[in-house]
Every structure is written in C-alpha cells, then in structure tokens.
C-alpha cells in the first residue's frame with residue numbers, strides 16, 4: 001500500500017511537471033490511466049516448474065515486461081526481467097500480454113512485479129510440489145459463474161478463503177461469448193478476489209463451456225475468441241492434460257462446443273494409457289453426462305456416455321467434474337450404466353459459481369443421482385500430503401452449510 005501511494009504521488013508529479021507540453025501530458029495521462037490489470041495465472045507446461053502470467057492493458061506501450069524473484073526483499077540484481085509477448089484480437093479493445101516463466105523450483109513462492117512507471121502490479125505465486133509427502137494439495141472445482149455478479153463475487157471470496165493451490169473451472173465464465181463488459185467484469189473480479197490475504201494469486205485450469213462460444217455447440221475456435229485468447233493453456237486449449245504434482249492428473253475436455261466429443265476420443269485414450277499409473281486421475285468438462293436438471297438422453301450426454309465414459313471406466317478415473325445444469329449434484333458410483341458401489345465412478349457438479357441456480361430432478365426417482373438440489377456452490381478437494389487420500393467437500397453459499405464427504409465415497413482405487 002505504501003509503495004502504491006508513493007507511485008500515485010509520483011503520478012501527480014508527472015502530471016504537474018508536464019503541463020507545458022501537450023504531447024507529453026497526453027502520454028503521461030495515458031500511462032497513468034493504463035496500468036496492468038486483470039492478471040490471470042495458468043499453466044502451459046509442468047506446474048511444478050512453470051507459470052504463465054497474463055494481463056491486459058488498454059494501450060500497447062513500447063515495453064511490457066515483468067520481474068520476478070525468490071523473495072520480495074531480493075536485491076535489485078536478483079530480480080529476473082522478462083519481456084512479455086503482446087497481442088490483441090478482433091473482438092476486444094484490450095492488449096493482452098503474457099509471460100511463461102520456466103525453470104522454476106517446485107513448491108516455492110515467487111514474487112512478481114509487472115512493470116509500469118506509475119502503478120506496477122505486485123503479487124506472488126507458488127509452484128506445485130513435485131513429490132508427495134511435502135504438504136496437502138488443496139484445489140477447488142466449479143463452473144458456471146456467468147450472470148449473477150453479486151453471487152459470483154460472494155463465491156469468489158469464499159474460494160480465496162480456502163487458500164487453494166489452484167482452481168479447475170468447468171466452463172461458462174460469462175453470459176455472452178463476445179460481450180467485453182461481461183468479460184471485463186469477470187476478469188476484474190478474478191483479479192481482485194482470487195488472491196489470498198497475503199497476496200498469493202491462484203492459478204486457474206479452465207474448460208470451455210457453451211457460453212464461451214458464439215453459437216454454443218459444434219462451432220470453430222474462432223467463435224470463442226475470449227476463451228482461446230485470454231486463457232493461455234496447453235494447445236489446442238480446449239482439451240489438454242496437466243500433471244498437477246506427482247500424484248494428480250487433470251484432464252480437460254471440450255463437450256461439443258468447439259470440437260466434437262467423438263474427435264477427442266483417440267487423444268483421451270492416448271493420454272489415459274500414458275498416465276495409467278498416475279494415482280489420481282480427474283476429468284473436467286462442461287455438459288454433464290449424468291445431468292441433475294436436463295435430460296439424460298439429450299444428445300451431448302449420450303455422446304459423452306458412449307465415447308468417453310467407457311474410457312473413464314477402463315482406466316479407472318477417480319472423479320469427474322461436470323457443470324452446465326446450475327445445481328448441486330453428486331452421483332452414485334457408476335459403471336456400465338448402473339450403480340456399482342465397488343468400482344463405480346462418482347460424477348460431481350453441476351456448476352453453481354454465480355449462474356442462475358435451477359431446481360433439480362428428484363434424486364430418489366433417478367438412479368444415477370445420489371443427491372441433487374438447487375444451491376450455489378463449488379467443490380473443495382484436498383489431496384493428502386502422502387498422496388493416498390482425496391477429501392471432497394462441497395462449499396455452499398451462504399457459508400455454514402458445508403459438510404464433508406469422506407474420501408471412501410469417491411475413492412475407488414486407493415483406500
């Protein structure tokens with residue numbers, strides 16, 4: 001705060017000292033009004049050794065860069081400076097800047113200053129541990145944050161209070177795919193709120209939803225410009241796998257928005273075969289295969305159950321995170337299209353991070369639903385330090401309704 005105040009005073013000084021020169025004055029005003037904002041952390045590669053940092057400005061200046069160091073108190077020459085890649089795209093007024101930091105050490109905090117002559121942006125982040133036994137890994141899962149901003153902000157605040165290592169987010173960030181105001185509000189909120197009290201920013205692992213896409217379903221990448229340009233993840237960005245530490249693989253899929261479900265099947269099997277020995281394997285995508293509100297026999301759920309679910313079962317996926325229906329849901333353990341308490345997979349969802357919440361089917365009358373009801377919520381997942389136990393907790397808004405699902409209820413392999 002002190003640093004920011006000093007810089008603000010410097011800004012006034014710059015303004016006053018330039019009054020005699022119109023061009024210089026305009027330049028100073030542009031700089032003063034255009035600080036780096038909407039910082040987002042994602043991963044393109046190994047989360048134990050890399051971090052991708054993205055931010056926006058209104059104007060393209062001569063140099064956009066950041067500095068990072070092990071410690072906020074590092075001496076000046078200990079900070080490493082990195083120039084950003086900058087670009088824009090047709091549907092935005094913003095300039096996007098990003099840096100991928102590589103060669104980092106696992107499980108360490110790094111301090112960052114995004115350079116700006118008036119208002120540099122300061123924060124820190126933490127790489128993930130590369131070995132089990134170090135500490136619990138805490139991460140959140142949710143989706144559907146789109147249209148009730150006040151609720152979304154309440155849930156954002158609840159999310160940051162969990163001190164998570166990262167958030168996996170199963171799509172439908174905003175209501176309108178190319179409405180810049182919607183996206184600005186979403187990114188402004190995320191920037192302001194998805195940060196711990198001590199200034200640690202929380203990375204996101206995003207999946208695409210229908211509201212990121214003009215036309216919603218079976219469209220091209222060009223129809224989802226904000227998703228593809230603002231979240232820099234492993235190519236092709238709509239389906240990718242990330243090893244999140246030594247014991248966890250998270251696979252993100254595109255449920256028919258910019259790529260057909262069927263077309264991802266071969267890639268999915270290749271990934272699952274490659275990582276078959278990974279202890280915990282979690283999948284996220286947007287449209288629920290086992291919905292709490294919409295029809296079980298709608299086209300996309302049927303496709304997912306036909307093409308993806310047999311692979312989930314063949315390779316013993318531990319947990320699947322779904323969204324799109326805007327309700328709280330937990331399925332029974334499912335295998336071969338029936339309840340299987342011994343070897344079934346549990347699917348949780350169905351999105352409730354601010355979207356209008358919906359009444360659900362009655363779980364008692366629908367065999368695949370263990371429980372389902374209308375509730376704003378996200379999920380908190382805690383992977384124990386020894387990598388053996390995954391605790392899954394729904395966190396509801398308003399707080400106070402939280403309860404804990406014991407790990408046995410979702411673990412079909414380890415315990």
Ligand SMILES: [Fe+2]
Pocket residue numbers: 172209210211286323324325
């Ligand atoms: Fe949706």
